[in-house]
Amino acid sequence: MNKVGKAEILKIGKGAPVFRPDLIAVEEPLEIRIGFGKEGKREQRSISVTMRTPGHDFELALGFLFTENIISAYDEVVSIRYCQDAGRQEERENVVRVELSPEVQIDFKKIERHFYTSSSCGVCSKTSIDAVKTGCPVLHSSLKVDESIIHQAPAILRREQQVFEYTGGLHAAGLFSQQGELIIMREDVGRHNALDKLVGAALVKQMIPLADYFVLVSGRASFELVQKSLMAGIxxxxxxxxxxxxxxxxxxxxxxxxxxxxxxxxxxVYCGRERLIYENKN
Structure with a gap:
């Protein structure tokens, strides 16, 4: 599936208005379904529909399940694939089914808020916020990062944003080492999707918890992004x-x-300055 689409636009600027082709970021729905239950009593349920940029869909589904505390490890996943019974081919590519181990126990009341997620939404209501906090670990990482590494990170991330260069319409999340090396980068029209894709990739690589890394996001830092990073141990x-x-x-x-x-x-620095190495210029 394409990440970049085409549009005919009217460009208005200093000169005369002119019609020209333009490139835009693709946004399509992805439904995440899970298969669960004991052998012989398997069930299927849709747990989320998110508006996303196609690409790395399996990582997005895995990252979502992990950061929302539905799974705790990659070995709880039996299989992941596009749904073959979802209708036309283009519809199948927008539905992912994750088969979970029979041992996985799911409390659906805790994940009711996830049944629909837009590409830019966050968490709403005190009940949802309290539910999100449940399961977040208190971090005890000894990571320390020099301020120069932080200063360099945005330029490194931007250089790797291939789709952004064409469209200007995508968020990015980058996982960096303590030395400033970009380890994983993912893009998406939704900032939380980009982070879920990153976490999903790290989950497959058996890297979690990500106690020795830091993450840079291209937009603002929302409650939901912090929660997802906490779940991944960042x-x-x-x-x-x-x-x-x-x-x-x-x-x-x-x-x-x-x-x-x-x-x-x-x-x-809003909190946790003890993890930074910086020069006191006073």
Whole structure:
């Protein structure tokens, strides 16, 4: 499936208006279904529909299941595939079915809020927030990152954003080593989808918990992104944009380092400054 689409636009600027072709980021729904239950009593249920950019769909499904505390390890997954009974071919490519081990126990009341997720949505209501906090680990990572590494990360991430270069319409999440090496990068029209894809890739590689890495997201730092990073054991989140008040509160509660406005050789530290190595210029 294509990540980039085409559109005919009217360009209005300093000169005369002109019609021209343009490239746009593709956004399509992905339904995530799970198969669960004991042998001989298997059931299937749809648990989420998210608006996403096609690509790395299996990683997105795995990352979603892990960060929402539905699975705790990759070995709880028996198989993952596109649904063959979902109608036309284009519809099948928008439905992923994850078969879970018979031993996996699911409390569906805890995941009711996930039945529909837009590409830009966050968590809503106090009940949802309390449910999200359940299962988040308090981080005890000894990671320390030099400020120069943080300053370099946005440029490194941007260089790897291939689809963004064509469309300007995608978010990115990058996993970096303590030395500033970009380990995994994923793009998506939804910022939380990009992070779920990254976590899903790390889950398949048996890298979780990601206690020795930090993550950089291309937009703002929302409560949901902090929660997903906590579930993956990421001790430091840096964002090109601003964090929300709930994001700061959650990061503080669970001992995560949270940085915002990481750009132009500057950034704000909202909590967890002990994980940074920086020069005191006073």
């Amino acid at each position: 001790p430091l989140m840096a964002a090109v944009g601003a964090p929300s008040s709930l994001a700061v509160a959650l990061a503080t509660d669970f001992n995560m380092t949270l940085l915002g406005f990481v750009r132009n050789l500057s950034f704000n």
